Amino acid sequence: MEILRIPKIMQETSKRHIQKGKTIGFVPTMGALHNGHLSLFKRAREENDIVVASIFVNPTQFGPNEDFDKYPRDIEGDIEKLRTINVDIVFLPETKAMYPDNFLTFLYVEKLSEKLCGAFRPGHFKGVATVVNKLINIIKPHKIYFGQKDYQQCLIIRKMIEDLNIDTEMIICPTIREKDGLAMSSRNAYLKEKERVASALIYKTLVAVSDLIKSNKHPLPKIKEQMLNMLKEEPLFSEIQYASIYDTETLEELTELKKNNLVAIAVKIGDARLIDNIIIEIN
Amino acid sequence: MEILRIPKIMQETSKRHIQKGKTIGFVPTMGALHNGHLSLFKRAREENDIVVASIFVNPTQFGPNEDFDKYPRDIEGDIEKLRTINVDIVFLPETKAMYPDNFLTFLYVEKLSEKLCGAFRPGHFKGVATVVNKLINIIKPHKIYFGQKDYQQCLIIRKMIEDLNIDTEMIICPTIREKDGLAMSSRNAYLKEKERVASALIYKTLVAVSDLIKSNKHPLPKIKEQMLNMLKEEPLFSEIQYASIYDTETLEELTELKKNNLVAIAVKIGDARLIDNIIIEIN
Numbered sequence: 001m002e003i004l005r006i007p008k009i010m011q012e013t014s015k016r017h018i019q020k021g022k023t024i025g026f027v028p029t030m031g032a033l034h035n036g037h038l039s040l041f042k043r044a045r046e047e048n049d050i051v052v053a054s055i056f057v058n059p060t061q062f063g064p065n066e067d068f069d070k071y072p073r074d075i076e077g078d079i080e081k082l083r084t085i086n087v088d089i090v091f092l093p094e095t096k097a098m099y100p101d102n103f104l105t106f107l108y109v110e111k112l113s114e115k116l117c118g119a120f121r122p123g124h125f126k127g128v129a130t131v132v133n134k135l136i137n138i139i140k141p142h143k144i145y146f147g148q149k150d151y152q153q154c155l156i157i158r159k160m161i162e163d164l165n166i167d168t169e170m171i172i173c174p175t176i177r178e179k180d181g182l183a184m185s186s187r188n189a190y191l192k193e194k195e196r197v198a199s200a201l202i203y204k205t206l207v208a209v210s211d212l213i214k215s216n217k218h219p220l221p222k223i224k225e226q227m228l229n230m231l232k233e234e235p236l237f238s239e240i241q242y243a244s245i246y247d248t249e250t251l252e253e254l255t256e257l258k259k260n261n262l263v264a265i266a267v268k269i270g271d272a273r274l275i276d277n278i279i280i281e282i283n
Numbered sequence: 284m285e286i287l288r289i290p291k292i293m294q295e296t297s298k299r300h301i302q303k304g305k306t307i308g309f310v311p312t313m314g315a316l317h318n319g320h321l322s323l324f325k326r327a328r329e330e331n332d333i334v335v336a337s338i339f340v341n342p343t344q345f346g347p348n349e350d351f352d353k354y355p356r357d358i359e360g361d362i363e364k365l366r367t368i369n370v371d372i373v374f375l376p377e378t379k380a381m382y383p384d385n386f387l388t389f390l391y392v393e394k395l396s397e398k399l400c401g402a403f404r405p406g407h408f409k410g411v412a413t414v415v416n417k418l419i420n421i422i423k424p425h426k427i428y429f430g431q432k433d434y435q436q437c438l439i440i441r442k443m444i445e446d447l448n449i450d451t452e453m454i455i456c457p458t459i460r461e462k463d464g465l466a467m468s469s470r471n472a473y474l475k476e477k478e479r480v481a482s483a484l485i486y487k488t489l490v491a492v493s494d495l496i497k498s499n500k501h502p503l504p505k506i507k508e509q510m511l512n513m514l515k516e517e518p519l520f521s522e523i524q525y526a527s528i529y530d531t532e533t534l535e536e537l538t539e540l541k542k543n544n545l546v547a548i549a550v551k552i553g554d555a556r557l558i559d560n561i562i563i564e565i566n
Contacts, residue, residue: 007448015450019304104394105412105446110387129388130447137448163388164413165290165420167298 001082002089007098007138010091014052014140022049026141026168028132031055032072032186033081036176040145041085043173052139053082054091056098060106061127067271072189091139098134106130109156109163115251116152117266117275120241128153129160136161136168144168149175149183151262151277152251175276177203183276190272198236199274202265205230206278209245209263213280220245220256231267241266241273248279257282284365285372290381290421293374297335297423305332309424309451311415314338315355315469316364319459323428324368326456335422336365337374339381343389344410350554355472374422381417389413392439392446398534399435400549400558403524411436412443419444419451427451432458432466434545434560435534458559460486466559473555481519482557485548488513489561492528492546496563503528503539514550524549524556531562540565 004010014024025048027040044051055078062068075092082090106126112118113125136144146154154172161170176184181203182196191199205227212223224244231240245254246262254261264277287293297307308331310323327334338361345351358375365373389409395401396408419427429437437455444453459467464486465479474482488510495506507527514523528537529545537544547560 011448011450019302021302103446105390105392105443107388107390110389112387134446134448137450140450160388163386163417165294165417167294167420167423 001079001087003079003092004089005092005094005097007093007134010052010089010093011138011140013089014138017050018140023142024048024050024052024140025143025145026052026054026135026139027145028054028056028135029078030057030071030186031078032074032189033078034176034184034186034188036147036149036184038081038085039176040147040173041082041087043171044143044145045086047143047171050088051086052089052091052141053087054093054135054139056091056093056131056135058098058127058131059095060099060130061124063121063123066121067187067190070271072186091135098131107133107160107164109159112152112156112159112251116242116246116264118152120266125153125156129156132157133160133164133166136166141168143171145171145173147175148172148279149185149276151264151279155249155251175278181207183274185274187272187274190270192270195236195270195272198234199269199272201231201234201237202267202274202276205243205265206263206276210278210280213245213257213261213263213282216282220254227263231265236269237267238270239268241268243267284362284370286362286375287372288375288377288380290376290417293335293372293376294421294423296372297421300333301423306425307331307333307335307423308426308428309335309337309418309422310428311337311339311418312361313340313354313469314361315357315472316361317459317467317469317471319430319432319467321364321368322459323430323456324365324370326454327426327428328369330426330454333371334369335372335374335424336370337376337418337422339374339376339414339418341381341410341414342378343382343413344407346404346406349404350470350473353554355469374418381414390416390443390447392442395435395439395442395534399525399529399547401435403549408436408439412439415440416443416447416449419449424451426454428454428456430458431455431562432468432559434547434562438532438534458561464490466557468557470555470557473553475553478519478553478555481517482552482555484514484517484520485550485557485559488526488548489546489559493561493563496528496540496544496546496565499565503537510546514548519552520550521553522551524551526550 025044107129180200248260308327390412463483
């Protein structure tokens with residue numbers, strides 16, 4: 001497994017592989033790898049000649065009062081995991097190499113970046129779109145892999161790829177969950193024991209809402225109300241940032257159900273901010 | 284000479300050439316080609332296996348009250364010229380193909396986009412950066428060619444390429460001038476006869492300022508004052524938008540001369556807005 005730190009060298013390496021006719025699958029990460037990430041690598045391994053991982057805790061996607069400094073980092077452990085699952089190249093740039101002094105260029109996906117998490121994390125998706133664009137230009141992947149847990153991020157990257165004619169196919173993989181349903185996330189490491197137990201309520205609520213939708217017996221406002229009430233029962237949730245049902249393409253909150261419906265939640269608990277979602281298709 | 288209209292087909296064509304080891308030189312234009320453009324194609328022809336021209340009057344770089352509708356268009360004449368100078372591929376997309384409904388993604392180069400022309404044309408350089416980024420993703424050029432007449436545009440594209448790790452080399456070519464010094468521009472077609480004659484004062488002023496700088500006998504505020512006074516003598520200049528001496532990298536107006544100095548002018552005359560610049564190196 002090659003470990004590359006310099007963007008230009010990573011780019012030249014990718015070009016060499018492409019020139020030889022190899023396909024490149026790329027999984028961008030912020031490290032602290034869990035089984036959610038590993039499922040992406042597994043899929044990338046099946047579909048490409050060369051698998052590239054990036055580990056980069058991207059400062060431009062954190063707000064000034066967010067958890068950039070304490071975001072979990074475990075480079076040694078990550079590299080060991082990537083070696084085990086036969087990743088070919090780990091791209092591990094320094095912050096200064098990605099954002100030199102006087103960095104000025106940003107990408108922005110309008111509308112989609114303002115909704116849901118965007119409303120609570122101003123600038124977050126601008127930072128995400130910018131870093132993913134940079135990583136794609138450096139690594140030149142045929143396919144790029146994201147997890148559905150970050151559904152809004154997936155939608156924004158997909159839109160960026162489409163709008164900017166980027167020659168990379170986006171693959172969205174299912175959310176991987178703990179036994180009690182909690183979506184895997186590097187930020188779960190912030191949870192104290194009681195918080196960890198309480199967090200299972202997020203997925204439990206998503207499933208309950210899904211059942212209510214599928215039963216086709218309840219009006220949508222009633223379902224939304226029940227959804228909120230379920231979450232409010234957990235006193236450890238210090239803030240319910242959003243919890244409702246949204247259009248899967250525009251992220252507008254729905255006033256009536258569609259064919260596909262995004263049920264999404266963001267809550268704060270202890271030092272963590274957790275998000276999760278499921279998509280419910282109805283006939 | 285191939286004429287391609289569909290972005291995906293242009294992209295596949297470029298990929299085929301790259302896979303065969305060919306180099307691609309790209310000159311993006313808005314058409315109404317003049318000798319300034321042709322000098323870029325000549326340079327591209329010398330330096331690349333395949334030369335691609337694009338002709339696309341990009342709506343996102345025009346303000347609501349600007350000249351998008353009446354911008355000179357001469358597709359037939361342009362294609363004839365491109366054929367004569369041995370361009371290989373003309374990319375001629377429709378507006379809807381470049382900006383489908385619900386297009387949402389934009390690029391922005393902070394600071395540089397706000398100065399000089401940016402102050403008078405809000406959104407202009409956002410549109411420029413976005414369309415050039417798209418064109419680069421579609422055409423995948425090894426080298427891209429711009430004229431120094433649009434110096435601020437050159438600086439912004441160069442910054443975008445650098446910041447976003449775009450694997451394309453930018454080549455800035457000298458401004459091509461009419462016999463009386465007027466910088467060639469598609470917008471010169473707007474000028475009535477008297478306006479055309481008066482417009483020569485722009486370059487004359489640049490040269491006079493250059494001489495003043497090089498003589499090393501005048502303080503900078505005095506030179507700036509003389510520069511403005513020269514331009515004010517022409518009653519056909521209905522607005523002098525800017526006329527001064529700037530840092531060649533940051534575009535800040537200078538209070539003392541540097542090694543390299545950008546002398547730049549934007550004036551309105553008749554239906555036209557004309558810009559020009561020269562860079563003066565002093566020891």
